[in-house]
Amino acid sequence: MYRGPPDQLPSCLLDLNWEQTMESTGHFEAALSSVDGMAVHKLVGGLPHSHHVGVRLNSPPRPYLSMAGHFLQPQQAMGGLPPSGTPMPLTHLDQFSADLGRFSSFGGRNYGHLATQFGFLDTQKLSRTASSQSLQTSRLPVGREIPAQNRLQLDVNNGESMNAREESSVSDPTSREVSLGAPAWSSEKKRKAPPKGKAKEVGLANSAMDPPKVAEEDAKRCRSNEKNGNEDDALKPKVEQNDGSSSNGNGGQKQGRNTAAKSPEPPKDYIHVRARRGQATDSHSLAERVRREKISQRMKLLQDLVPGCNKVTGKAVMLDEIINYVQSLQRQVEFLSMKLATVNPHLDIDSLANLLPKDMHQTCVYAPPPCVDHPQQGASLHCVLPDGMETQSAVNLLDSTFHQGLSTHQPFLDGFESASSQLGTFWEDDLQNITHMDVGQN
Amino acid sequence: MQATKSFERAFLKHLLRGFRLSAVSYKSMSLQERKSAIKLSADVAMASARGSRKWTRGLITKLSKEDDHRSFLRLILGTEYERLTKPCHGSWKIPRSKKIVRRSLRVCSRRKNNLRAPHGVKSSVLARTLVEKRTHALKRLVPGGESLDGYSLLDEALDYVISLRAQVDLMQKLLTTFEASKLSALSKCTLPERKASFVGEAGIHQQKLTEKAQLRPKLTL
Numbered sequence A: 001m002y003r004g005p006p007d008q009l010p011s012c013l014l015d016l017n018w019e020q021t022m023e024s025t026g027h028f029e030a031a032l033s034s035v036d037g038m039a040v041h042k043l044v045g046g047l048p049h050s051h052h053v054g055v056r057l058n059s060p061p062r063p064y065l066s067m068a069g070h071f072l073q074p075q076q077a078m079g080g081l082p083p084s085g086t087p088m089p090l091t092h093l094d095q096f097s098a099d100l101g102r103f104s105s106f107g108g109r110n111y112g113h114l115a116t117q118f119g120f121l122d123t124q125k126l127s128r129t130a131s132s133q134s135l136q137t138s139r140l141p142v143g144r145e146i147p148a149q150n151r152l153q154l155d156v157n158n159g160e161s162m163n164a165r166e167e168s169s170v171s172d173p174t175s176r177e178v179s180l181g182a183p184a185w186s187s188e189k190k191r192k193a194p195p196k197g198k199a200k201e202v203g204l205a206n207s208a209m210d211p212p213k214v215a216e217e218d219a220k221r222c223r224s225n226e227k228n229g230n231e232d233d234a235l236k237p238k239v240e241q242n243d244g245s246s247s248n249g250n251g252g253q254k255q256g257r258n259t260a261a262k263s264p265e266p267p268k269d270y271i272h273v274r275a276r277r278g279q280a281t282d283s284h285s286l287a288e289r290v291r292r293e294k295i296s297q298r299m300k301l302l303q304d305l306v307p308g309c310n311k312v313t314g315k316a317v318m319l320d321e322i323i324n325y326v327q328s329l330q331r332q333v334e335f336l337s338m339k340l341a342t343v344n345p346h347l348d349i350d351s352l353a354n355l356l357p358k359d360m361h362q363t364c365v366y367a368p369p370p371c372v373d374h375p376q377q378g379a380s381l382h383c384v385l386p387d388g389m390e391t392q393s394a395v396n397l398l399d400s401t402f403h404q405g406l407s408t409h410q411p412f413l414d415g416f417e418s419a420s421s422q423l424g425t426f427w428e429d430d431l432q433n434i435t436h437m438d439v440g441q442n
Numbered sequence B: 001m002q003a004t005k006s007f008e009r010a011f012l013k014h015l016l017r018g019f020r021l022s023a024v025s026y027k028s029m030s031l032q033e034r035k036s037a038i039k040l041s042a043d044v045a046m047a048s049a050r051g052s053r054k055w056t057r058g059l060i061t062k063l064s065k066e067d068d069h070r071s072f073l074r075l076i077l078g079t080e081y082e083r084l085t086k087p088c089h090g091s092w093k094i095p096r097s098k099k100i101v102r103r104s105l106r107v108c109s110r111r112k113n114n115l116r117a118p119h120g121v122k123s124s125v126l127a128r129t130l131v132e133k134r135t136h137a138l139k140r141l142v143p144g145g146e147s148l149d150g151y152s153l154l155d156e157a158l159d160y161v162i163s164l165r166a167q168v169d170l171m172q173k174l175l176t177t178f179e180a181s182k183l184s185a186l187s188k189c190t191l192p193e194r195k196a197s198f199v200g201e202a203g204i205h206q207q208k209l210t211e212k213a214q215l216r217p218k219l220t221l
Helices: A013-020 A028-046 A054-060 A062-078 A087-103 A105-117 A123-129 A133-145 A146-173 A175-191 A198-207 A212-247 A247-263 A283-305 A315-346 A350-365 A370-384 A388-409 A417-442 B005-024 B031-050 B054-063 B069-079 B080-085 B098-116 B122-140 B152-190 B193-219
Strands: none
Touching: A028 A198, A054 A283, A283 B152, A315 B031, A315 B122, A315 B152, B005 B031, B005 B069, B005 B152, B031 B054, B031 B069, B031 B152, B054 B069, B054 B152
16 A cells, blocks of 8 residues: 555655754644645655555544654655655654553653654653644544544554654664564554545544645645545445445336336336335345235225125135136026027017117116116007906016016125026016916916 | 126127027027027127137137137137137247146145145145135136236136126126017917917926026036
8 A cells, every 4th residue: 555656755855844853842833734734745746646645535543644654655765865854754753642642651651762762852742742733633533533442552553663663763764674664554554444434524624724734735635635536436436336236226226216207207017115114125025015915906806896705804715705706607697598598589580680779778778777678668568468468467577577677687796696596586487477377368 | 896888788789799690599499509609609799898808818719619619709700710719928828838837747746745744734835725726716717817827817807707797787688678579579479379489488498497406506516
C-alpha cells in the first residue's frame, strides 16, 4: 500500500519543517498548521498514486495515521536524503504521541523517551501544542469513535513503531532500517481502516476548523482523492451493483417491476406477494404460495358453485363433492337426452322448425320467471281444445307441465339425490296424468 | 356463477341444428340411437357454445374418437372440426418422453410400496394421497383434464360445471316445450289415434321407468 513509486520530495519543504520544529512552542502551532497544510499537500501532490491519501480520507483516526504516513513516506521516499530530514517526521510523531498521551500513559512514556532523546519539549508542552486546531480536529473523531481497546492498540503500535523509529533515528537514520519499520505500520493501518462515512465527517470538520489552508488542502486532497479514488469510485458502484444483484436478485427484478408498475399501464401478470411473519421469502416458496392461493381461490369458487359443498371442510371432501356433482350433471344430461329421444319421434322436422324460433325465444327470454310461459301455453291449449273432457285432461297435463316447469327451474340444490327424486316425482306426475286420462276416457 | 344468456342462445341454436342434422326425428331410428344422437348433439352444442376452452377441445376430441360420431362432428362443426380435433401442444395434450414416463411410474410404484408398509404412515401423507386420488378422478371426469395441473384443472372444472349446469337446465326447458308442443300436436289428432299414441307412450314410459330403476343404483355409487 505504501510502496507506491515515491517521487522526489522537495528538500526545501523538509528544511522548512526542520526549521520550524526547531522553533519555540509558540510558533509551533503555526508550524503545525503549515506542516499539516503544506507537507501533507505536497506529499499528496507528489505521490498521487500512493493509496495513502485514500486511506487517510477513509479512516477516522486518519489524521494520526496520515501523519504517521507522512512521516513514514518521506523516510521511504527520501532514501538518500540527509538525516536532517528525519526530525520533521518526528515532530509529527511528537504531536501524534502527545495527543495519544492524553489517552494513555503509553504514548506519554514513549514520547518522553523520544523527547529526551531529541532534546525536545516536555510531554505537557507538547500536549499543549497538541491542542492546536488541526490536532483537535484530528483528535475529535478518535475520542468519539474509537473504542478504548482500539485506542490502546493504537498506542501500543505507536509505541512500537516509535521505538523502531527511535532506534533507526538514533543509531543510523538510513532508509533501510526505516523501511523495516514502515511495513508494520502500514499493515496496522490497513487493519484499522474503519468505515468510510466517518472519514467524510473528519474531512468536513477539518475544513470547517482550519479556515483557509486546510480548506485549500481539502480541496486539493479531494482532487487527489479523485485521482486516487478513480479506483475507489470505480469500485464503489461496482460493489453496489454487486450488492444489488447478488444479495437480492429478486430485489433488482422487483425494482424493475416497480418501475414498470409506475408506468401508466401496470402489467397484469404482476402479483403482489407479501410474506407474513415467519414465512419464507425465497422465490420458490413465494411462487408456491402464489400457486396455493390461486388454487384455494378456485376451490372457494367451486365451493360456492357446487351445492352442499360450503359446509364441508378439507380439500379431499370438497373434491369428492365436486366429483359427485359433475358426475350427477353428466348423468342428468344422459337422462335428459334419453327423455328427449322419447319425445322427439312424434315431432317431424317441419313442426320442429316452426316451433323452434318461438320456443327458443320463450325459453331464452322468459326463462327466469317460469310462470310466464306456461300460462301462455295453457292459453293456446285452451284455444285448441274446445271439448270439456279434453280440456280437463289438458288442464291436468298443464298442471303437470307447470309442476315440471317449477321443478326444472328450481336450482339443483341438493345434488343428484334431489335431482333424481325430482325426476322421480316428474315421472310419477306423468304416469298419474296418463292414468287420469285413461280413467277419464273410460 | 351462471352461464350467460349468449351461451344459452348459442347452445340452443347448436342443439337444434344438431337435431336436424342428425335427423333424430326419423322414426326409423331406435331409441338408443336417437338418445346417443341427442346426447352427442347436446355435447357438441355445449362445447361449441362455450368456445375455446381446454375442456371443449378435450370433449370434442373425445367424441371424435368414436367412428360413428365423426361424420356428424364434421358435419356440424364444419371448418371448425379440423381446428378443434387437431392435437394442440400445450393446451390439452403434452408430448411425453417415454423415458420420463417410465421413471415417474417407477417413482409412483415405489411410493405405493412405501404406503403399503404398515409403519410410518403419517396422517398428512394419507390426506395427500386422498387428495391426489380425487384429483385423478376429477381429471378423468373433466374432458381433456389429463394433462392439466392443479390450478388449471380446477379452473376448467369450474367452467365445465357451469356449462354442464346450463346444459341440463336448457335441456329440461326444451323437454317441457317439446312436450307442450307434442300435446298441441296430439290434440289435433282424432281420438283413437291419440289413444294409440298414448298407449305407445305409456309403454315407452314404462320402459324408461325400468331403465331408471337400473340407473339408480349406478347413480348412487
